[in-house]
Amino acid sequence: MISTVSPPAKPQSYKTNVEIDWCPGCGDFGILNALVLALQELKIPNENVVLTGGIGCSSKIPHYVNVNTLHTLHGRSLVQAQAVKMANPRLEVISASGDGDGLGIGSAHFVAAGRRNVDLTYILFDNGVYGLTKGQASPTLPYGEMPKSIETENIKFPVNPLFLGLASGFTFVSRSYSYNIKHLKETLIRAMKHRGLSLVDVMQPCVTYNNINTKEFYDPRLYDIEKEGWNPVANNESEYKQKVPQAVLKSLEWGDRIPMGVFMDYQTETYDEKLQRLVPDYGKKNYVMDPIDSSGKPLNDVTDLMNSFS
C-alpha cells in the first residue's frame, strides 16, 4: 500500500456526486459507507486506489466511490482487479461484486484468483439473489428457501463463499454484515492491510426481493467468532494446515447462530513475490508509470523487459 500524497480529510471526499440508484434500505449503502470510512482511516490518497465491479446492483459501487474505477463485464471484477495490481503493484486494489457475479458466472475466476494470491481485497455482496435482474436465486441462496421473488423453493445446494475461498487458497477469509458498519469497516481495514488475496463476504439483505435473509433474520443470529476465542492467524504452513479444517467447520454453521469475523489470516508468498522470482525486474521498474509519446510509444527502453519474457 502506498501513501505519498496528503490524504483527503473527510470520508465524504471518497464519495462521488453520482446519484445512487440502490433501493432505500439496501444493505449496499452500509458497504459503501464502511468502505469509505476504511479508506479514510487508512489515509490512502484517492488516486492510489483502484476499485473494480462486475455487473449487478452491488457492482455499481465503482460509480459511487471517488477513486480510480472500472465497471467491467459480468463475472470479471476479480479478473480486472488482478490485472491492475500486476501492472502496477503500488496501487491499493479492491474488487467488488455480487454473489451472482462472483460465484455464478465468475466462479471459475474466483477459484483461479485464490490459486494466485494477488495482493488485493475482494468484497462479496452476499444477498442470496440476483438483485438487478429481479431476484432470481443466486448461488448463495440456502437450499429449500423460497424468497418472494421466485416461484418454487430453491432446489440447488448453495455455495459457501468462505469454504470455497479457503479451498481455493484465499489467504485472508472473513465475513461481516452490512448493518454493522463498525465491524465491516474494521474487517475491510484488516483485509486491505493483509498482504495477499483477501475475501470479505458481506451479509447484505436485499430489501426488495429477499424477504427471508433480512435484517430481522441476521440481527439475532450473527455472532463474532473472534470474540468467542477463535484466533484466525496462521504463522506458518503447519499452523495453516491445522487451521484450515477448523475454519471450514466454523464456516459451515448456519442456523440459529451464524458466524462472522476473520476465519483465516495467513501470510504467505503473494503472486507478486512469486513473479519476482521469474521476472527479476518485476515490481522494481514500474513500466506503467513510464512516460509515453503522443503516439503511445514508450520513451524509455523496454528491451530488457521484453527479453525477460523470452
Ligand SMILES: Cc1ncc(C[n+]2csc(CCOP(=O)(O)OP(=O)(O)O)c2C)c(N)n1
Ligand atoms: C453475460 C451476462 N449474463 C447475464 C447477465 C444478466 N445479469 C445482470 S446482473 C446479474 C446478476 C447480478 O446478481 P448479483 O451479482 O448477485 O448482484 P446483485 O444485483 O444481487 O447485487 C445477471 C444475471 C448479464 N448482464 N451478462
Ligand SMILES: [Mg+2]
Ligand atoms: Mg446478489
